[in-house]
Amino acid sequence: AQTVTQSQPEMSVQEAETVTLSCTYDTSENNYYLFWYKQPPSRQMILVIRQEAYKQQNATENRFSVNFQKAAKSFSLKISDSQLGDTAMYFCAFMKRNNAGNMLTFGGGTRLMVKP
Amino acid sequence: EPEVTQTPSHQVTQMGQEVILRCVPISNHLYFYWYRQILGQKVEFLVSFYNNEISEKSEIFDDQFSVERPDGSNFTLKIRSTKLEDSAMYFCASRGWTSGSASTDTQYFGPGTRLTVL
Numbered sequence: 001a002q003t004v005t006q007s008q009p010e011m012s013v014q015e016a017e018t019v020t021l022s023c024t025y026d027t028s029e030n031n032y033y034l035f036w037y038k039q040p041p042s043r044q045m046i047l048v049i050r051q052e053a054y055k056q057q058n059a060t061e062n063r064f065s066v067n068f069q070k071a072a073k074s075f076s077l078k079i080s081d082s083q084l085g086d087t088a089m090y091f092c093a094f095m096k097r098n099n100a101g102n103m104l105t106f107g108g109g110t111r112l113m114v115k116p
Numbered sequence: 117e118p119e120v121t122q123t124p125s126h127q128v129t130q131m132g133q134e135v136i137l138r139c140v141p142i143s144n145h146l147y148f149y150w151y152r153q154i155l156g157q158k159v160e161f162l163v164s165f166y167n168n169e170i171s172e173k174s175e176i177f178d179d180q181f182s183v184e185r186p187d188g189s190n191f192t193l194k195i196r197s198t199k200l201e202d203s204a205m206y207f208c209a210s211r212g213w214t215s216g217s218a219s220t221d222t223q224y225f226g227p228g229t230r231l232t233v234l
Contacts, residue, residue, distance in 0.1 A: 033221055043205055045159070045225035052221075091159060095221070101164035101172025102147065102211065104223060108158045 002027045002094050004107035012113040013082045020067075021077045021110045023092030031097040034068065034075045035104070039089040048090070051075065053097075082114045118142045120226035122208050128232045129198055137193045137229045139208030147211040148191045149223060150183065152176070152204040159207065165191065198233045205230050 003026045013019035025034070036048040051059045051068050058066050063083075067076045079086055092107040121140045129135050141148050150162040164171040165183055182194045191210075195202055209223040 035222070037225075042227070043153075043230075044227045045207060045209075047222060047224065050222055093159075095223075097221070102221070102223075103149070103161040103164055103172055103174075104151070104159075104209075105161070106159040 002029070002096070002105045004092055004094050004105050006090075006092055006107035006110050008110045009108070010111045010113070012115055013079075015082055015084060015114055015116050017082055018078060018080045019082055019112065021079075021090055021092075021112065023075045023077070023107055025073050025075065025092070025094050025107075027073070027094065027096075029096050033095045033097060034066075035093040035095070036064070036066070036075075036077045037091045037093060037106075038086075039091060039109070040085075040087070045091075049077065079112075084114050084116060086112060087114045088112060120208055120210055120224055122206075122226035122229050124229060125227065126230045126232070128234065131200055131233055132197050135195050135198055135231065137195075137206050137208075137231070139191045139193070139210075139226055140189050141191055141208065141210030142212065142224055143189075145210035145212030145224075147171075147223075148183075148185070149209040149211070150193045151207045151209065151225075153207065153228075154201075154204045162193070195231075198231075200233050203231060203233045 032053045034051045038046045049061045063080045089109045091109045093104040123138045148165040153159045163173040163177045205228045207228045208226040211223045
C-alpha cells in the first residue's frame with residue numbers, strides 16, 4: 001500500500017513571496033503519477049500540477065513548479081509570487097499507473113495562508 | 117471548460133435513512149470515482165467504477181454503499197442506512213480524454229456534496 005505524508009500542517013507566506021510545500025511518499029511501484037490539488041474554502045478540489053514518475057524533468061505550471069526527487073520519494077510544490085487567491089488547503093496525491101482502479105492516495109494536507 | 121457536477125450541494129438526513137448522491141462526470145470520461153472527506157481530515161478513496169462495474173473499493177465501502185450508472189450521464193452513490201459517522205464531504209471524480217489535456221490519467225473532481233447525518 002502507498003502512503004503520502006505532508007509534514008507541514010500549516011504554513012504562511014507574504015504576498016508576492018515564494019513558498020515551498022513538502023510531500024513525501026512511500027511505494028514499491030516504479031510507474032506512477034504524483035499530483036498537487038488545491039482546496040480553497042469552497043472545498044472544491046482543483047488540480048494544480050501533475051508529474052509522471054518516468055519523467056526526470058520537473059513539471060511547471062505558471063507560478064507553480066515541483067521538485068521531484070524519485071530516489072528520495074519526495075515531491076515538493078513551489079509557489080512563486082504568491083497571491084491572496086492561493087490561500088487554500090493543498091493536498092499531495094499518489095496514483096499507480098496501469099492499475100484497474102487508479103485510486104488516488106492523499107496526504108493529510110497543508111493549510112497555506114497568504115498574507116497581504 | 118468541461119466540469120464534473122454534483123447534486124445536491126448539501127444533504128441533511130436522519131440516521132438510518134437512505135441517501136443518493138448524484139454526479140454527472142465529464143462527457144466522454146470512462147472512469148469514475150467517489151471519495152469522501154470527513155471535516156478536518158484527509159480525502160479518502162471509496163470506490164472506482166469502469167465499464168459498468170466496480171474496479172476497486174476501499175474498506176470503507178461496505179455493504180451499506182452502492183454505486184450505479186443508471187444512464188449515460190449520471191453516476192450515483194447510495195448509502196442505504198446512514199450512520200452519524202457518514203457525515204462528510206463526498207466528492208465525485210472522473211477520468212478520461214479531456215479537451216486540452218495530453219493525458220487521460222488526471223482525475224477531475226466535482227464540487228462535492230456535504231452530507232450531514234443527524
